[in-house]
Amino acid sequence: MENYxxxxxxxxxxxxTSNSYNFLAAGAGGGTTSGLQLRDHDRGxxxxxxxxxxxxxxxxxxxxxxxxxxxxxxxxxxxxRGESSAAAEADRTAAGGAGKRKSEKKERRPRxxxxxxxxxxxxxxxxxxxxxxxKAVKNNKFPRSYYRCTHQGxxxxxxxxxxxxxxxxxxxxxxxxxxxxxxxxxxxxxxILTQMQIYSGMGSNFSSSHNMFH
DNA sequence: CGCTTTTGACCCGCGC
DNA sequence: GCGCGGGTCAAAAGCG
Numbered sequence: 040m041e042n043y044x045x046x047x048x049x050x051x052x053x054x055x056t057s058n059s060y061n062f063l064a065a066g067a068g069g070g071t072t073s074g075l076q077l078r079d080h081d082r083g084x085x086x087x088x089x090x091x092x093x094x095x096x097x098x099x100x101x102x103x104x105x106x107x108x109x110x111x112x113x114x115x116x117x118x119x120r121g122e123s124s125a126a127a128e129a130d131r132t133a134a135g136g137a138g139k140r141k142s143e144k145k146e147r148r149p150r151x152x153x154x155x156x157x158x159x160x161x162x163x164x165x166x167x168x169x170x171x172x173x174k175a176v177k178n179n180k181f182p183r184s185y186y187r188c189t190h191q192g193x194x195x196x197x198x199x200x201x202x203x204x205x206x207x208x209x210x211x212x213x214x215x216x217x218x219x220x221x222x223x224x225x226x227x228x229x230x231i232l233t234q235m236q237i238y239s240g241m242g243s244n245f246s247s248s249h250n251m252f253h
Numbered sequence: 254c255g256c257t258t259t260t261g262a263c264c265c266g267c268g269c
Numbered sequence: 270g271c272g273c274g275g276g277t278c279a280a281a282a283g284c285g
Contacts, residue, residue, distance in 0.1 A: 170258055172277055185276070189257090198276090 152212045165221035166190070168197060179203040190219050 168186035175182045180203035188195040195215040202208045 169256085171279095173259080174275065174277095177274065183275090 149216060150212060150214045152210060154208060154210050166195075166217065176200070181206075188217060190217070193218050 167189045169189045170184055170186050172185040173182050174185070179200065181201040183198055183200040186197045186199065188197075193215075195213065195217050197211060197213045200210045200212075202210065
C-alpha cells in the first residue's frame with residue numbers, strides 16, 4: 040500500500056506542564072521522524088511493517104502522566120536478572136552488585152507508540168507475540184500487558200495498555216525493530232483496520248479513518 | 254505434547 | 270537509605 044504519511048503538525052515541543060504530548064512515529068516510506076521525545080532511536084525506523092511500508096503509526100500521549108515521567112521513560116535496557124536473551128545484553132555481568140550499564144554500541148531501540156480505538160486489546164499486526172508480563176500502572180485502572188516477539192533473535196517488545204479514561208482507546212507501544220518478515224499475510228492488515236480506527240489525540244481531525252487506507 | 258498465558262517474586266532506577 | 274513505580278523472570282497452569 041501506499042504510504043499514509045500523516046505527519047502531524049508536530050506542534051511545538053511542549054514539555055511544559057501537563058502531559059507530554061509530542062513524539063510520534065511517522066510511518067511509511069515518507070516517514071519523517073519528527074521530534075520524538077523518546078530515548079534512543081537511531082535507526083530512524085526501518086519499516087515497522089515490513090514491505091508494507093510500515094503502516095500507520097501514531098503517537099500516544101499520556102501514557103502515564105503522574106508525577107514522574109514527563110515523557111521520557113527509562114529505556115528499559117534489559118534489566119531483569121540473569122542473562123536474558125542473547126542479543127546483546129550481557130551487561131549486567133555476573134556481578135550482581137552494580138549492574139553498570141556500559142554497553143557500548145548496541146542500544147538503539149526505537150520506540151513507537153500507537154494509539155488506536157478498538158474493542159480488542161491485542162491487534163493482530165502479523166507477528167506472533169508471547170505475553171511475558173502484566174502490571175498495573177498507577178494512573179490507569181487497566182493493567183498494562185507486555186509482549187515479546189516470539190521469533191528467535193528478534194527482541195522486539197510491545198506493550199499494550201488501555202486508557203482508563205477511555206475504555207475504547209488502546210495504546211500500543213512497540214520497542215525495537217523486527218529482523219524477520221511477517222508471517223501472516225498482509226491482507227490481514229486490512230482486517231485490522233476494520234477493527235480499529237486510528238485515533239489522533241491532538242488533531243482530532245485526521246479525517247476519520249477508513250478513507251486513508253483504501 | 255508444545256507452547257502460550259498466568260501470576261507472584263524479584264530487581265532496578267529514581268524521588269523523597 | 271528507603272520506598273515507590275515499573276519492567277522482567279520464571280514456575281505452573283491452560284489450551285490447541
